[in-house]
Amino acid sequence: MNAPLKITKVGNSAGLILPKEVLAHLNAAVGENLTVVFTTRGIELSAADPDFDQQMAAARDVMARRKRALRELAK
Incomplete structure (x- = not known):
């Protein structure tokens, strides 16, 4: 699919209307x-991963508990 998308004003921001084929x-x-x-060719859109926030919380917990070990590994 190669269709132009029009940028529209939404309050103080801007928005795009995505065709149903793109949403599908x-x-x-x-x-x-x-x-x-953001990529070197432009931007990449993908559906948000519902587990991402949970995975990031777990990663932050490990980084907080293992701060000294991670600092040593970064050398």
Whole structure:
């Protein structure tokens, strides 16, 4: 699919209207969150991983408990 998307004003921000084909490809629906990653070619949109926040909380916990070991490994 190669269709132009129009940027519209939403309050003080800007927004894009995604066609239903794009939402279906992302396996996303209205009201859900998307993840944006900046790449060398532009941006990449993907459906937000529901486990991401839980995984990040676990990683932060390990980093806090093993701060000294991680500092040594970074040398």
